[in-house]
Amino acid sequence: MNLRTSSLLAMFVAVSALALPAHAASLAFDSDRLIVIPRESRGGINASAAQAAQATQEFARLGLTRGRTLGGPWLGERRPYVLEAPAGVDLLAAAAALRATGAYAAVTPNYRIPLMVTLPNDPYLSDQWYINGGFADVDLPLAWDLEQGSASVTIAILDTGVDTDHPDLASKIRVNAAEIAGNLLDDDANGFVDDVKGWDFGTHDADARPEYTTDPSGIDVGFHGTFCAGIAAAANDNAIGIAGAGWNCRILPLKISHPENGITSEAVAEAFTYAIDNGANVLSLSFGGPGDPGVPEFFQALVDLARAADIVCVAAAGNEGVSTPTYPAACDGVLAVAATDEGNARASFSNWGSWVDIAAPGAGMWSSICQNYEFTELDQIFYLFLFFWDGKNPYMLGDGTSFACPLVAGACGLVRSRWPALSEAATRERLRLTGDVVAYDHPIGPRMNVFRAVSEPIVAVVPASLGGALALTQRSANPSRGELQLALRAPAGGPGEVAVFDAVGRRVRTLARGELAPGVTTxxxxxxxEAGRPAVAGIYWARASIAGVTASTKFVRLR
Incomplete structure (x- = not known):
């Protein structure tokens, strides 16, 4: 690894071990509140009087009181809300007690969540190796020949904010035409005043542009959201700056960071509900943390709400170079994204594991940075010498799964533009199944191929859900020698695959890929x-996947 790359990894909160140590230390959290996501018909805003009374009694017993409700009306009784706690309340114990009742989809402290840091004529295109740079790119120019995205498809960037006046982004911001800017009224009655260009859930106002925000090393990372937005959908063919993957897709800036408090669970929950209420099609989530108490359930509940609204969730896998799952990337129904480099290898910082779905370029990424506040002299020195900023134009270099994530989100925008009726589950599955199989050092899924994603025909409508009934079983003895026979039972057919993996998650052989029939298949x-070589003795897994639902079976092979 060269000095420049090492420095980038060391300094980016979005991409560095400073954001989340490899041993996955516990997250800090606010001492005065819990975030609750209710199940249907229990403790929600529209719950029955009896249910509400019982919930109030539970809260009082634990020393908690009901606070504000998060988000707009679309979710009804599933809307998250805040429970306020006085000093002295053990929030972890209170959250555990509420979760134990089974009445809530998630109860969690307000955790501080780390960041994961047709050829257009854009002048920096030559620096964007991942677009059209040879054997390691994602074939975007070929994809753009077929699909350049639709302005009706919105990619929500949940991050540190987006510079809505940036010359490469200003024309791409999703504008809420039902709101009149500056009149201090909630014209569209969605619960947010003057939300013309997104919302700031960190400081609770209508200005979703970034603020000066430092990482633990004291370096500003407020540009992070603008950087992600540029990769996802910067303006293309405008003779300015860079080219965004989503071309004509729109960007919805949802700022979830606070200049002092960072990203909190509360801000994330409210941003999710806003995205659901306000028509987002894809969520780009370049942040996350370890599985602290309540964290997996918290993110899973939010993802489930988004999926119920047919929104694709794309999340960065993390940058510690380990296999430990991070959330929300490891949640069911999320497209978890690892990072690759210009040499077509797994980026050394990228997390990996069977929970990762797809890989995309994330090292040496060139993108936009914000201009709406001044950098300090120290920041400028770092940006000039480590991130190759020229000191004038609002673009520079960065590494991280944070930046692989919006590239995949932009590709999802193209797929949803090409096939508007395609479900979120089918969109995720299509990105994964059309990826290029690469022999990485650790399992990170296929490398995204956007051309294949928008060009290969859809031969069947993927069902929204297979009801969890997908099953893969063995018909051979276990352990076994020679040929292994498997039975796949699928309640509905659709695009999918069945493959064999070794004990560390490396793909050994693809047994079926494409249109899988309903019923039982041998x-x-x-x-x-794949090369015809005999597999060594050891433990193997066979895994089937259809429409985002998976089933697997473990077996031992003898020589």
């Missing part, structure tokens, strides 16, 4: 890998 593995 599959055979002859004990050889």
């Amino acid at each position: 599959l055979n593995w002859d004990g050889r890998d």
Whole structure:
């Protein structure tokens, strides 16, 4: 690794171990509140009087009182809300007690969540190796020949804010035409005053532009959201700056950071509900943390709400170079994104594991930075010498799964533009199944190929859900020698695959890929890998996936 890359990894909150140590230390959290996501018909804003009374009694017993409700009306009784706590209340114990009742989808402290840091004529395109740079790119120019995205498709960037006046982004911001800017009225009655260009959930106002925000090392990372927005959908073919993957797709800036408090669970929950209420099609989530108490359930509940609204959730896998799951990336129904480099290898900082769905370029990424506040002299020195900023134009270099994530989000925008009726589950599955199989050092899924994602025909409508009934079972003895026979039981057909993986998650052999029939299908593995070589003795997994639902079985192979 060269000095420049090492420095980038060391300094970006979005991409560095400073944001989240490799040992996944516990997250800090506010001492005065919990965030609750209710189940239907229990403790929500529209709950029955009896249910509400019981919930109030539970809260009082734990020393908690009901605070504000988060988000707009679309979610009804599933709307998250805040529980306020006086000094001295053990929030972890209170949250655990409420979760134990089974009445809530999630109860969590207000955690501080780390960041994961047709050829257009854009002048910096030559620096964007991941667009059209040879064997390691994602074939965007070929994809753009077929699909350049739709202004009706919105990619929400939940991050540190987006510079809505940036010359490469100003024309791409989703404008709420039902709101009149500056009249201090909630014209569209969605619960937010003057939300013309997104919302700031960190400081609770209509200005979603970034603020000066430092990481633990004292370096400003407020530009992070603007950087992600540029990769996802900067203006293309405008003779300015860079080219965004989503081309004509629109950007919805949802600022979830506070200049002093960072990103909190409360801000994330409210941003999710806003995105659901206000028509987002794709969420780009370049932040996350370890599985602290309540964190997996918290993010899973939010993801479930988004998926119910047919929104694709894309999340960065993390930058510690480990296999430990991070959230929300490891949640069911999320497209978890690892990072690759210009050499077509897994980026050394990228997390990995069977929970990762897809890989995309995330090292040496060139994108936009904010201009709405001045950098300090120290920041300017770092940006000039480490991030290759020229000191004038609002663009520079960065590494991280944070930046692989919006690239995938932009590609999802193209797919949803090309096939508006395609469900969020089918969109995720399409990105994964059309990826290029690469022999990485650790499992990070296929490398995204946007051209294949928008060009290969759809032969069937993928069902929104298979009801969890997908099953993959063995018909051979276990352990076994020779040929292995498997039975795939699928309640509905659709695009999918069945593959064999070794004990560390490396793909050994693809047994079926494409249109899978409903009912029972018999599959055979002859004990050889894709190159025809005999597989070594050991533990293996067979995994089936259709429409985002997976099933697997473990077996032992003898020589």
